[in-house]
Amino acid sequence: MRKNKQTGKGRQRKERIIRFFFFSVALTSITILTLIVVFLFWEGLPIFSKVSVYDFLFGRYWYPTDEPPDFGIFPLIVASLAVTAMSAVISIPLGVMTALYLAESASARLREWVKPIVELLAALPSVVIGFFGMVIVAPFLQEIFNIPTGLNLFNASLMLAFMSVPTICSISEDAIYSVPLELKEASLALGATQWETIARVILPASLSGISTAIILGMSRAIGETMVVLMIAGGAAQLPSSIFDPVRPMPASIAAEMAEAPFRSDHYYALFATGVVLFAFTLLFNLVSEHISNKYRQVGAATL
Secondary structure (H helix, E strand, O other), rough: HHHHHHHHHHHHHHHHHHHHHHHHHHHHHHHHHHHHHHHHHHHHHHHOOOHHHHHHHHOEEEEOOOOOOOOOOOOHHHHHHHHHHHHHHHHHHHHHHHHHHHHHHHHHEEEEHHHHHHHHHHHOOHHHHHHHHHHHHHHHHHOOOOOOOOHHHHHHHHHHHHHHHHHHHHHHHHHHHOOOHHHHHHHHOOOOOOHHHHHHHHHHHHHHHHHHHHHHHHHHHHOOOOOHHHHHHHHHHHHHOOOOEEHHHHHHHHOOOOOOOOOOOHHHHHHHHHHHHHHHHHHHHHHHHHHHHHHHHHHHHHO
């Protein structure tokens, strides 16, 4: 009896130690993230003593080194949203449809070959994808569409979609493949075709996982720096077509931060741009999380 009590106390002590360890790790992560956000706002807010929030967000000219300087980031915001939206239009259908094919139509042998290749594509460094877009895709687009430069919004969107497709495909395929076999067999037994089963049973049951895959893929696209820095064109102007060069917010921060004098207005403006990018990313993730939870409830109700 005494030995059992000692064993129970030892287990409780180990559980408390493990619980304290995980709590410490989580608290450290939250503290570091909080300090980063505080530092971002601390360095970004001083610019609003020189320019109003409205002029900063909706100003159409970004000339931070002129006399007097212009700190309007509206073209940068439009570029970021346009590149992300266009990459989503390309990557979401491709990723989800590829996942459906691998999970429902492809043979087991083909799936064993294709799935690792797709996951390997997700591990490609962004600088390699940017170099590919700059050296191969840009001259191709310039020749095919007879445009002044291949470094433009469409090229950047194409490469961001190429980065997002593996993530969307891999996670969506896992979500679709994990739908219970009984649901599929019951649908087929009731006379539904394979595509009716996919549309009315499999997709609703896996919507939560698919929406999570889309969230992760688009989160990578909206915050990507190297690709848009290399192939978006670098022009801080409002695009009139998909073949115009643009400069998204991450590209502008990466390109100019090293040249901005420390604690200058230019320096503060770049940090304020980072605050705006952080706000967009946070809003995007909150909306995506809401949609994910909604679809999770729909999937549960369907099951």
